[in-house]
Amino acid sequence: MTFPLIAGTELAQVRRLVTEIPGPRSRELAARRAAALPHGLVSGTGVYAAAAGGGVLVDVDDNAFIDLGSGIAVTTVGNSAPAVVRRATEQLAQFTHTCFLATPYEGYIAVAERLNALTPGTHDKRTALFNTGAEAVENAVKYARVATGRPAVVVFDHAFHGRSLLAMTMTAKNQPYKHQFGPFAPEVYRTPMAYPYRWPSGPDNCAAEAFGALTQLVDSQLGADAVACVVVEPIQGEGGFIVPAPGFLTMVADFCRERGILLVADEVQTGIARTGAWFACEHEELVPDLITTAKGLAGGLPLAAVTGRADVMDAAHAGGIGGTYAGNPVACAAALGAFDEIETNGLLARARDIGELMVRELQSIAASSGVIGEIRGRGAMIAAELVIPGTTEPNRDAVAAVSRHCHDNGVLTLTAGTFGNVLRFLPPLTIPDELLLDAFGVLRAGFATL
Ligand SMILES: *Cc1c(COP(=O)(O)O)cnc(C)c1O
Secondary structure, three states: OOOOOOOOOOOOOOOEOOOOOOOHHHHHHHHHHHHHOOOOOOOOOOOOEEEEEOOEEEEOOOOEEEEOOHHHHOOOOOOOOHHHHHHHHHHHHHOOOOOOOOOOOHHHHHHHHHHHHHOOOOOOEEEEEEOOHHHHHHHHHHHHHHHHOOOEEEEEOOOOOOOOHHHHHHOOOOOOOOOOOOOOOOOEEEEOOOOHHHOOOOHHHHHHHHHHHHHHHHHHHHOHHHEEEEEEOOOEOOOOOEOOOOOHHHHHHHHHHHHOOEEEEEOOOOOOOOOOOOOHHHHHOOOOOEEEEOHHHHOOOOOEEEEEEHHHHOOOOOOOOOOOOOOOHHHHHHHHHHHHHHHHOOHHHHHHHHHHHHHHHHHHHHHOOOOEEEEEEEOOEEEEEEEOOOOOOEOHHHHHHHHHHHHHOOEEOEEEOOOOOEEEEOOOOOOOHHHHHHHHHHHHHHHHOO
């Protein structure tokens, strides 16, 4: 079968601005959008996509942007990665949908087998597929509740778990995720995250004190026998790429095991090669009972998964878990293509190299700019937290100014953080070094304007 590979790796890997930003065709689309879409649906950029691949995104006016966001950590293997396009196209030609609950197919099983083998731990595992990260998180909680017979869910400050009712309740931040969308789901309890940079008594006390707060919540306030699971992002994504203080996650895992509480690692953002390992849990030798994946799983198609201990996953009754589209065959084919791309192109090592390059560039910018408070993250998931020089006070304005400079000069960046003061970098792992260096040159110029 042949097909036009318009947006594949043959897309010229250069930054190119040929109109004002946004250009005339993007502005036309913006006008149509304003009349057709609710105004609360906002986009980070005013330019409209026409093609993407490697490390560039070309807009409808033929401007080429360097992509440092991967559509929020989704196109880890690049946009239109050849194996993803080939497998998804072949599947499209066979059948688009049967509903796995009605008539099953092989691709679903193959994705489950891969996730069972790749996720941390050598224990017997099972995988169920879904469409979105929020759906995976919701279903991980369902599995944890039915397996333990307990109601409560413990989550952390700065957490992001999605936008459906339960996932939104589990998310920490009011604006924009929760404001006036309540009442929220019951039995969700929050405890401090071990966030070294902002820990009141200093980073050295962070792990022990945050752990103390968790044990106090579970043992004194809730009672361990009421707690089904603790849900944690091994590196908090939307919260600002917060890497928990060393040792914290291991203490949490041991505590959960002692009390029969299930540990759920939400790896929707960190998973599937992003941090230079298949899963961020591996950096701390953490073996969670359940693990959620989505974003990077299927090379841009919507697919999500809960992978976990066989005894936990088998506890749900027949027909209790599923969804009409869950584990769509085209998305499953795409996921198998994404796994191939990661393995055949050595993308785990590539993620680590990209991380080293980004940290080096950011450190060099920090040497001549007083606003970078901390550089952190792992692999191709790196952030800079910006502060008022000489303080740890969040500097939202600097993030806005640098982001705008990047955008106007052909570099797409993302922001994050509870205080909106974090620049986060999540380039596709297919981006060439020259493009990355060009992008960080633009970023450096952005900092110089402050
Ligand atoms: C993005 C994200 C989600 C939600 O995923 P959706 O596909 O947007 O529902 C959940 N958890 C984490 C850690 C995320 O980064």
